[in-house]
Amino acid sequence: MNGNQESVDHKFQRRALQVSEAQARITEVANVLEFEDVPLNQSCGRYLAERVIAPHPFPAFNRSGMDGFALQAADIKNCGNGNRVWLEIVDNIPCGAVSTVEITTGTAARIMTGAQVPEGADTVVMLEVTETRVTAGITYVGISKKQDAKRNITPRGQELSQGDLVLPAGGMISAGEIAVLAAFGMDMVKVHRRPKVGIFATGTELLEVHEPLQPGKIRNSNSPMLEALVRETGGEPIMLGAIVDDLELARGKLKLAMENYDFVITTGGVSVGDYDIMGDLVREQSGDMLFNKVTMRPGSVTTAAVREGKLLLALSGNPGACFVGFQLFARPVIGLMQGAAQPFLPEWTATLGADYPKVNNYTRFVRARLEIREGSLYAFPATLDESSVMVTIKDSDCLIIVPPEERGLTAGAKVTVLKLPGEIRG
Amino acid sequence: MNGNQESVDHKFQRRALQVSEAQARITEVANVLEFEDVPLNQSCGRYLAERVIAPHPFPAFNRSGMDGFALQAADIKNCGNGNRVWLEIVDNIPCGAVSTVEITTGTAARIMTGAQVPEGADTVVMLEVTETRVTAGITYVGISKKQDAKRNITPRGQELSQGDLVLPAGGMISAGEIAVLAAFGMDMVKVHRRPKVGIFATGTELLEVHEPLQPGKIRNSNSPMLEALVRETGGEPIMLGAIVDDLELARGKLKLAMENYDFVITTGGVSVGDYDIMGDLVREQSGDMLFNKVTMRPGSVTTAAVREGKLLLALSGNPGACFVGFQLFARPVIGLMQGAAQPFLPEWTATLGADYPKVNNYTRFVRARLEIREGSLYAFPATLDESSVMVTIKDSDCLIIVPPEERGLTAGAKVTVLKLPGEIRG
Incomplete structure (x- = not known):
C-alpha cells in the first residue's frame, strides 16, 4: 500500500485508516535526532541516548552503616549475660578518610x-550500645552484647557491580536517574536533541489571546495549548501565529516551516469545507500524504504528510479533536525524535464509573477522569466530550477507547484507557 | 506543646514525632509567597493564585458544528420520501464573519x-447531504431529508455561562488550563512566585560530581537529586555546594542561606555521630526547632527548624532517607509556598505484589513500583530499600506505608501507598 492510493480527488471520499495504522505510518518516518551532551542538571525530562554501565562498584568500598565501632566479631562472640569485652580504640575514622591502621584482635576503631570500614574489621557495633573508659592513657570501648560478622556494613558493590547495566537507553531522566548519574561522575549526559516543532493555526475567525472578543470570532486557544503540549513532551515549540484562510498564505507558511523545523503541527483547515486549506495543500501534493482520514472521533479529519523527510501533522481546529490528535500522533513522534523507548501513551484497563450511552461508527477517544478507589481504577467520562468542546480537556487524565461495535456502555463495564501524561486527578 | 520541650541536651534522647505531626508542624509555618503575573505561555506547572470566573459565555455565539447550510427547520419538515425542498441561498458565512442577512422562510445561508449561525436560522444541514442548482441567476440548495431544530448548532454558553467558575485557585496549570485561559483572553496569569530554595550538603567524604573517585569518598549525588526534586516541585533551586564537617563553616553557610532564600534544605549531618553538625546547629538554638526525630524509616533523624519565619529542613545524608524526607516534608512546603491546593502526595490503596517480610519499630516508607493489572493497582516493593540505598530511587513511583504494628506483609495484602510525582512505571 502506498500513499498515492489513499489520495483521491474528491474531498468527501477520503480513505480512512485505523488509528494504529495511522500511528504506524507517522512513527515510521519519525527519525531520531542528533546527539548532544547536556550538563547533568539540565538533563531532567530528556531521554538517555546511550545505556549507562556502572564504571565501578557501588558502593565503591565497604561502608559503615552506623556511627559506632569497627571491630572483629570473633572478639565479642562471648559477650552477653554480664560478660563484657574491652577493646583498645586504635583509630577514629570520619567519613571520607581511609584508616591506615588494620584492626586486629583486641582492637577497634571509632x-x-x-x-570506609578499616582493614581487618568485619562488623560495626552501634555507638548507642557501647561505653568507653580510659586506663593508663589508653582508651577502650566496652561491648556487652555479641554481634555477627557483616552487621552494619554495606559491602562494596551491594547496589551495583562494575559493568552492571545501570540505566537503559531511551529512558527518561528524572531525580532518581540524576542521583545515579551523579554518583558515577557523569556530569554531562548524552541525549538526542529536542525537536524544533513549528506550530501555526489557520482560520479567519481566530483572534490573538490578548485581543478583545469580536462578534463571530474566537480567540486562538489551540496554539497556546499545543505549545504547552509540545513543551511537556520535550519538544521546543516555535510559535508561527495564526493565518487567515488563504491557500497562498498557508502554502508559503507551510513551506517555510517545513524547511526550518523538525516537525510542523497545524490546527484548523482539515475539514471538508470551502476554506479547509490544509487539506487542500496536502491533497495537491498527494505523493507525500500519509493519511487524511482516521476512523476515530474526535479528529477523523486528522491529516499527516511527509515532505523531504520532514513531517507535517495537520490537526483539526476543534479543540477536543486537536488535543486527542496531538496525544495519539504528535506525542509519539516527538518522543521518538528524542529516542524515547516508550513514546506511546500507556494503555490500562479500568472500570467505567458512569454510563456512556453514545454510539459511534468510529472508535471514540472519550476524555475522562481516573480515580483509584480501594485499589481499583475507575474512569469517569466527561459529560461534554464533543470534538468542539474545549473546557473538559483540563479535567481529563485519560482517554477511554470506545470501539465502534459498542452499543453504549454502562457503569461497571471494563474499558481500555490511554493514560494521559501528568498526575491522576481523581 | 512547644518546641522547647522536645529539645533535649543529649543527642540520643530526641523526642520522636509521628510523620503527620511533623508534617503539620512544618507546613504550618510554610507561608504562601507574593503574587506575580506571568505570561500565559510561561505559566505551565504554576498554581493559579486566584480562581478564574468566565468573563463571557463560552462559546460566545451560536456556532455551526458543520460545514453546510443554515436554515429554518420548519422549511424542511416535510422533506423525505422523495419530497425535496429548494431554498434560496442568501449568504455565504465563513468563520469569523457575522452575517447581516436574517434567514427567513424559503432561504438558507452557506x-x-x-x-456564527445567522439570525433566523435554527438548524444547520451538513453539506454532504445537499445539492445546489442555479435557476434564473439565483442559486438554490436542495434538501431531501427533514431535520429537527438545534441540530449541528452549539448554543452560546454550552460549555460555560458568564460568571461560571472556570478554574479554582490553587490548581496547577497544564495544557488544558492554558487552552481555557487563552480562550478567555488571559494572556497574563496571576500566580505566587516560586520559592528560592537554597541547597547544601555537609560531609568531608563528599566529592563533586566531576571529580575522580578517591578511596573512602563518594560523589555528592544528593545535591543534584535535590536540585531536580526542587525544580520538579516548582521551586527555584540555588546550589550552595558541599562543605566539610566543620561546625563554624556550616553555621556561616546556614546563616547566609537562611537570610537569602525562602527555604533551606541540607543533606547530611543530622545523625548521632561526632560530625553531625546540622543536628548540633539546630540544637544550639533550641527555641526554633520544629522536630529532630520522626518515627519513620528511612529518615528518622530528619530535622526541621524555623528562624525568623524561614524554614530549614535538614535531611539525612543517606540517599534513600534524603529522598523520602524530601517527599514527605519539602514537597508540601514548596507547594504551599506557591499556593498549591493539594501539596501532599496522593494516598491510594493498592495490593502488595510481593512479600515484604521486614519488621520495624517505626512506620516504614518503602520504595516501590506500581503496576495496573486488569484494572487493579499493585505495588511491588524494591528489593533494596535501606536508608543508604540510592539505586532503587529511580525505579520507584510510590512509597508503601508499612505501619510499625505489621509483623511482615505477604503478597496480596492491601496496603496504603503514597503516589510519587511522575508517570507510573509499571
Whole structure:
C-alpha cells in the first residue's frame, strides 16, 4: 500500500485508516535526532541516548552503616549475660578518610556512618550500645552484647557491580536517574536533541489571546495549548501565529516551516469545507500524504504528510479533536525524535464509573477522569466530550477507547484507557 | 506543646514525632509567597493564585458544528420520501464573519464549521447531504431529508455561562488550563512566585560530581537529586555546594542561606555521630526547632527548624532517607509556598505484589513500583530499600506505608501507598 492510493480527488471520499495504522505510518518516518551532551542538571525530562554501565562498584568500598565501632566479631562472640569485652580504640575514622591502621584482635576503631570500614574489621557495633573508659592513657570501648560478622556494613558493590547495566537507553531522566548519574561522575549526559516543532493555526475567525472578543470570532486557544503540549513532551515549540484562510498564505507558511523545523503541527483547515486549506495543500501534493482520514472521533479529519523527510501533522481546529490528535500522533513522534523507548501513551484497563450511552461508527477517544478507589481504577467520562468542546480537556487524565461495535456502555463495564501524561486527578 | 520541650541536651534522647505531626508542624509555618503575573505561555506547572470566573459565555455565539447550510427547520419538515425542498441561498458565512442577512422562510445561508449561525436560522444541514442548482441567476440548495431544530448548532454558553467558575485557585496549570485561559483572553496569569530554595550538603567524604573517585569518598549525588526534586516541585533551586564537617563553616553557610532564600534544605549531618553538625546547629538554638526525630524509616533523624519565619529542613545524608524526607516534608512546603491546593502526595490503596517480610519499630516508607493489572493497582516493593540505598530511587513511583504494628506483609495484602510525582512505571 502506498500513499498515492489513499489520495483521491474528491474531498468527501477520503480513505480512512485505523488509528494504529495511522500511528504506524507517522512513527515510521519519525527519525531520531542528533546527539548532544547536556550538563547533568539540565538533563531532567530528556531521554538517555546511550545505556549507562556502572564504571565501578557501588558502593565503591565497604561502608559503615552506623556511627559506632569497627571491630572483629570473633572478639565479642562471648559477650552477653554480664560478660563484657574491652577493646583498645586504635583509630577514629570520619567519613571520607581511609584508616591506615588494620584492626586486629583486641582492637577497634571509632567509625562514622558512611565511612570506609578499616582493614581487618568485619562488623560495626552501634555507638548507642557501647561505653568507653580510659586506663593508663589508653582508651577502650566496652561491648556487652555479641554481634555477627557483616552487621552494619554495606559491602562494596551491594547496589551495583562494575559493568552492571545501570540505566537503559531511551529512558527518561528524572531525580532518581540524576542521583545515579551523579554518583558515577557523569556530569554531562548524552541525549538526542529536542525537536524544533513549528506550530501555526489557520482560520479567519481566530483572534490573538490578548485581543478583545469580536462578534463571530474566537480567540486562538489551540496554539497556546499545543505549545504547552509540545513543551511537556520535550519538544521546543516555535510559535508561527495564526493565518487567515488563504491557500497562498498557508502554502508559503507551510513551506517555510517545513524547511526550518523538525516537525510542523497545524490546527484548523482539515475539514471538508470551502476554506479547509490544509487539506487542500496536502491533497495537491498527494505523493507525500500519509493519511487524511482516521476512523476515530474526535479528529477523523486528522491529516499527516511527509515532505523531504520532514513531517507535517495537520490537526483539526476543534479543540477536543486537536488535543486527542496531538496525544495519539504528535506525542509519539516527538518522543521518538528524542529516542524515547516508550513514546506511546500507556494503555490500562479500568472500570467505567458512569454510563456512556453514545454510539459511534468510529472508535471514540472519550476524555475522562481516573480515580483509584480501594485499589481499583475507575474512569469517569466527561459529560461534554464533543470534538468542539474545549473546557473538559483540563479535567481529563485519560482517554477511554470506545470501539465502534459498542452499543453504549454502562457503569461497571471494563474499558481500555490511554493514560494521559501528568498526575491522576481523581 | 512547644518546641522547647522536645529539645533535649543529649543527642540520643530526641523526642520522636509521628510523620503527620511533623508534617503539620512544618507546613504550618510554610507561608504562601507574593503574587506575580506571568505570561500565559510561561505559566505551565504554576498554581493559579486566584480562581478564574468566565468573563463571557463560552462559546460566545451560536456556532455551526458543520460545514453546510443554515436554515429554518420548519422549511424542511416535510422533506423525505422523495419530497425535496429548494431554498434560496442568501449568504455565504465563513468563520469569523457575522452575517447581516436574517434567514427567513424559503432561504438558507452557506455556513462553515465554527461560524456564527445567522439570525433566523435554527438548524444547520451538513453539506454532504445537499445539492445546489442555479435557476434564473439565483442559486438554490436542495434538501431531501427533514431535520429537527438545534441540530449541528452549539448554543452560546454550552460549555460555560458568564460568571461560571472556570478554574479554582490553587490548581496547577497544564495544557488544558492554558487552552481555557487563552480562550478567555488571559494572556497574563496571576500566580505566587516560586520559592528560592537554597541547597547544601555537609560531609568531608563528599566529592563533586566531576571529580575522580578517591578511596573512602563518594560523589555528592544528593545535591543534584535535590536540585531536580526542587525544580520538579516548582521551586527555584540555588546550589550552595558541599562543605566539610566543620561546625563554624556550616553555621556561616546556614546563616547566609537562611537570610537569602525562602527555604533551606541540607543533606547530611543530622545523625548521632561526632560530625553531625546540622543536628548540633539546630540544637544550639533550641527555641526554633520544629522536630529532630520522626518515627519513620528511612529518615528518622530528619530535622526541621524555623528562624525568623524561614524554614530549614535538614535531611539525612543517606540517599534513600534524603529522598523520602524530601517527599514527605519539602514537597508540601514548596507547594504551599506557591499556593498549591493539594501539596501532599496522593494516598491510594493498592495490593502488595510481593512479600515484604521486614519488621520495624517505626512506620516504614518503602520504595516501590506500581503496576495496573486488569484494572487493579499493585505495588511491588524494591528489593533494596535501606536508608543508604540510592539505586532503587529511580525505579520507584510510590512509597508503601508499612505501619510499625505489621509483623511482615505477604503478597496480596492491601496496603496504603503514597503516589510519587511522575508517570507510573509499571
